Amino acid sequence: MRNYHRWVALAGAAMLTITNVSVSMADVVGGGESLETAVTVSGPEDSGPADTAGDGPQQPGAPLGGQETPGQENQPQEGTASRVIRVGDNQPSNSGSGAASGGSGDSSSGVDYSQGPGFFQGGGQPDPSQTALPGQNEDIQIADVSNPLVQTTAKYSYDQMVQDINALQQKYSSRMHVNPIGTSLDGRTIYDCIIGNQGAPRHILIQAGIHGREYLNPMLLMQQMEMILVNYDTGSFHGNPLSSMFDQVAIHFVPMTNPDGITISQFGIDGIRSQQLKDAISACYVMDSAAGRGGDLGVYLSKWKANAQGVDLNLNFDALWAEVYSTGYPSYSGFKGTAPGSEPETQAMMNLYSSQYPWKAVIHYHSMGNVIYWDIAGNKVQPESAQLANLMSVVTGGYQMLPSEGGGGYKDWIQLGNNPVPSVTLETGRVSCPIPISEYALIWAQNRLTWAYAMEWAMGR
Numbered sequence: 001m002r003n004y005h006r007w008v009a010l011a012g013a014a015m016l017t018i019t020n021v022s023v024s025m026a027d028v029v030g031g032g033e034s035l036e037t038a039v040t041v042s043g044p045e046d047s048g049p050a051d052t053a054g055d056g057p058q059q060p061g062a063p064l065g066g067q068e069t070p071g072q073e074n075q076p077q078e079g080t081a082s083r084v085i086r087v088g089d090n091q092p093s094n095s096g097s098g099a100a101s102g103g104s105g106d107s108s109s110g111v112d113y114s115q116g117p118g119f120f121q122g123g124g125q126p127d128p129s130q131t132a133l134p135g136q137n138e139d140i141q142i143a144d145v146s147n148p149l150v151q152t153t154a155k156y157s158y159d160q161m162v163q164d165i166n167a168l169q170q171k172y173s174s175r176m177h178v179n180p181i182g183t184s185l186d187g188r189t190i191y192d193c194i195i196g197n198q199g200a201p202r203h204i205l206i207q208a209g210i211h212g213r214e215y216l217n218p219m220l221l222m223q224q225m226e227m228i229l230v231n232y233d234t235g236s237f238h239g240n241p242l243s244s245m246f247d248q249v250a251i252h253f254v255p256m257t258n259p260d261g262i263t264i265s266q267f268g269i270d271g272i273r274s275q276q277l278k279d280a281i282s283a284c285y286v287m288d289s290a291a292g293r294g295g296d297l298g299v300y301l302s303k304w305k306a307n308a309q310g311v312d313l314n315l316n317f318d319a320l321w322a323e324v325y326s327t328g329y330p331s332y333s334g335f336k337g338t339a340p341g342s343e344p345e346t347q348a349m350m351n352l353y354s355s356q357y358p359w360k361a362v363i364h365y366h367s368m369g370n371v372i373y374w375d376i377a378g379n380k381v382q383p384e385s386a387q388l389a390n391l392m393s394v395v396t397g398g399y400q401m402l403p404s405e406g407g408g409g410y411k412d413w414i415q416l417g418n419n420p421v422p423s424v425t426l427e428t429g430r431v432s433c434p435i436p437i438s439e440y441a442l443i444w445a446q447n448r449l450t451w452a453y454a455m456e457w458a459m460g461r
């Protein structure tokens with residue numbers, strides 16, 4: 001790939017610059033959390049200090065099994081790192097006066113992405129240190145959407161997503177096909193939105209929102225989709241017209257894999273319709289409280305990761321499942337279920353991948369940590385996964401590549417299965433979930449074009 005090596009060399013510099021974006025402490029620090037608790041960055045999803053230092057419910061995100069010690073290694077869940085990561089210089093400024101003023105608002109306005117992914121220029125003041133960042137000077141003609149249908153909002157809900165999918169489908173009916181691929185326990189449809197030629201010889205899957213509290217990522221995917229649709233006929237990437245790229249590669253977006261879990265994290269038990277499931281959630285709270293993982297109910301529910309009966313879907317896939325460390329009971333987080341593939345949401349994603357599409361790559365969005373999990377013991381596509389992860393690391397401006405341990409995840413299942421393809425997990429955000437909307441401008445800047453690079457990569461395979 002053109003300039004690829006230059007990007008690799010510059011990734012470190014990009015990370016430094018991009019992560020200097022200022023974050024308003026008022027935005028980050030909510031609910032009486034101490035400053036250092038709320039802004040301790042750097043750990044990957046579920047890791048230590050941000051969630052373990054006196055944060056509301058009994059350390060959601062702390063290691064399972066009772067001995068929850070602040071600062072302890074993170075639990076073996078979803079893409080789990082083998083160690084707690086310090087992202088070095090990747091900390092946000094505590095001064096509130098970072099380099100890029102565009103990053104402190106609650107929308108992406110004011111940010112100039114015109115020079116490519118990872119190029120984050122704020123305030124209209126050219127910064128000499130940003131003159132050679134990844135993507136800059138690349139020939140990329142893909143504009144952000146003016147007057148978007150998919151609005152940036154702090155709690156992007158399932159209902160809003162459905163409304164937006166319908167609106168996009170109406171407006172761009174020839175470019176997007178929407179297929180229901182399953183139904184959640186509480187009766188919400190899980191959607192696969194296919195953009196491009198459905199008969200293309202290469203297909204990519206991008207999915208998000210398999211964990212409830214990680215609800216900025218569904219909005220990210222919806223905004224990626226709208227940007228693609230708006231630019232479909234006029235945009236180009238490295239000189240290739242998007243329309244021609246989408247003839248060759250179709251992208252499937254599953255923006256919200258776990259709509260019930262997201263509803264619980266956003267709206268609490270009241271968001272769930274089934275009385276049986278409401279009771280199941282309450283039972284989780286009782287059991288988690290007994291295990292020292294309860295705490296304030298409102299905070300507890302906001303940290304919800306599982307589906308509506310307390311199964312962590314990203315531990316429920318048949319990938320080293322027997323060895324996956326799990327709570328022994330349904331919980332807001334960390335229960336792998338009673339059998340692999342036991343949940344309807346898990347089955348929907350398994351069925352989608354097992355269908356006849358010629359998959360070339362899968363990207364999974366999670367939060368948090370600004371890291372990429374790309375491997376698993378027994379990975380059948382290790383070199384290719386590393387290659388894809390490395391590319392994503394560069395184009396996100398320096399998300400750090402980490403191997404995974406554990407298992408049970410969708411990524412793991414794809415890499416270990418009968419039809420393995422490169423599969424990587426991108427963990428967005430620098431603060432613990434649910435991530436405040438003030439972080440979104442940076443997340444968007446880092447991820448707005450990941451799909452295009454993945455497409456280009458797939459076209460060469």
Ligand SMILES: [Zn+2]
Nearest residue numbers: 078211366367
């Ligand atoms: Zn996750």
